[in-house]
Amino acid sequence: MISTTLLDWYDANARPMPWRVPPGQSRAGIKPDPYHIWLSEVMLQQTTVAAVVNYFTTFRARWPNVHALANAADTDVMGEWAGLGYYARAQNLLKCARIISTEHDGHFPSTEADLIRLPGIGPYTAAAISAIAFDQPSTVLDANVERVISRLYATTEPLPESKPTLRGLAANLTPTHRPGDYAQAIMDLGATICGQKPSCKICPLATDCEGLKQGISDELPNKRPKPAKPVRYGIVYFAYREDGAILLETRPAKGLLGGMMALPTTDWTETEAIEMPPINANWQALATPVKHTFTHFHLVLTVLTTTVVDVSPTRGWFKIPDATTPGKLPTVMRKAYLAAMRNRGWTAHLNHGQVPNVTE
Numbered sequence: 001m002i003s004t005t006l007l008d009w010y011d012a013n014a015r016p017m018p019w020r021v022p023p024g025q026s027r028a029g030i031k032p033d034p035y036h037i038w039l040s041e042v043m044l045q046q047t048t049v050a051a052v053v054n055y056f057t058t059f060r061a062r063w064p065n066v067h068a069l070a071n072a073a074d075t076d077v078m079g080e081w082a083g084l085g086y087y088a089r090a091q092n093l094l095k096c097a098r099i100i101s102t103e104h105d106g107h108f109p110s111t112e113a114d115l116i117r118l119p120g121i122g123p124y125t126a127a128a129i130s131a132i133a134f135d136q137p138s139t140v141l142d143a144n145v146e147r148v149i150s151r152l153y154a155t156t157e158p159l160p161e162s163k164p165t166l167r168g169l170a171a172n173l174t175p176t177h178r179p180g181d182y183a184q185a186i187m188d189l190g191a192t193i194c195g196q197k198p199s200c201k202i203c204p205l206a207t208d209c210e211g212l213k214q215g216i217s218d219e220l221p222n223k224r225p226k227p228a229k230p231v232r233y234g235i236v237y238f239a240y241r242e243d244g245a246i247l248l249e250t251r252p253a254k255g256l257l258g259g260m261m262a263l264p265t266t267d268w269t270e271t272e273a274i275e276m277p278p279i280n281a282n283w284q285a286l287a288t289p290v291k292h293t294f295t296h297f298h299l300v301l302t303v304l305t306t307t308v309v310d311v312s313p314t315r316g317w318f319k320i321p322d323a324t325t326p327g328k329l330p331t332v333m334r335k336a337y338l339a340a341m342r343n344r345g346w347t348a349h350l351n352h353g354q355v356p357n358v359t360e
């Protein structure tokens with residue numbers, strides 16, 4: 001049976017993760033902490049395990065339970081999230097923590113139906129939390145699982161149209177025995193052996209795999225070509241005050257990089273950006289723009305810099321210590337900051353590519 005084969009493989013090959021209860025302990029009845037599973041799953045949306053591990057460890061150390069996170073200041077949470085991207089997730093994380101803390105006495109619900117009502121929890125995350133944290137036979141279907149299932153059953157219908165078919169096939173495979181470990185097993189297989197280039201020779205499911213039998217496993221899953229991403233343009237302003245401070249602003253709560261600290265910037269549009277400098281000064285453009293890709297568009301940012309002595313506004317200036325802690329700016333702003341700093345020849349402040357902490 002495929003689920004039994006996968007569980008046997010997982011027992012010997014599970015990847016260690018700081019939020020995961022290893023299969024040996026799981027079989028002995030040790031349960032994961034739902035707070036850890038929820039936190040990791042929200043962080044893992046659109047992000048890899050490798051990128052998440054350090055963030056998860058930091059959050060767990062600083063806010064060891066959902067009540068602690070619920071009582072955290074928004075700016076502290078947004079600051080620790082900086083660099084992980086998709087910043088609406090951090091806002092929803094806080095909203096969800098506060099609901100769980102105040103309305104559920106700190107206990108996460110165990111069913112997909114109840115989980116999906118919470119902020120920031122969609123169908124995949126609800127299924128993953130329900131399966132991993134509560135050992136429910138929920139069907140998890142992320143990109144890794146879609147890849148495994150489409151190859152296992154040689155499903156040639158392209159994504160995303162094939163999702164309902166894949167979901168049905170994945171549901172049929174989900175066992176009632178150890179469903180939480182099974183969910184992690186199939187995701188691990190898709191993240192390792194059945195990756196973009198499948199390693200079928202060492203795959204525990206090779207004898208069951210229709211895609212391998214038909215010689216088409218490398219080509220699956222078929223995907224409908226995505227439309228090309230548009231390019232947007234903007235201007236970002238790096239104002240340096242001679243006492244060692246830069247001008248930052250908090251982004252509006254709604255929209256891209258919502259609630260994050262950022263350099264002042266114009267709107268990002270598909271035509272040439274219109275200058276909107278935050279202060280009157282002698283602005284100079286860097287020769288090379290900063291480029292960054294978001295989910296739905298490429299961004300080209302012209303970086304304007306200036307040095308001032310003492311200007312209005314009096315608020316919004318943040319000192320740059322030569323710190324060794326990770327930066328508090330979102331990645332695109334970190335790129336602009338680094339470009340401006342390098343342009344000044346201040347590479348000693350750059351801390352191996354990280355933005356130094358900024359403090360008021």
Ligand code: SF4
Nearest residue numbers: 194198200203209217
């Ligand atoms: S045999 Fe190959 S294609 Fe099939 S599930 Fe295993 S790694 Fe994936």
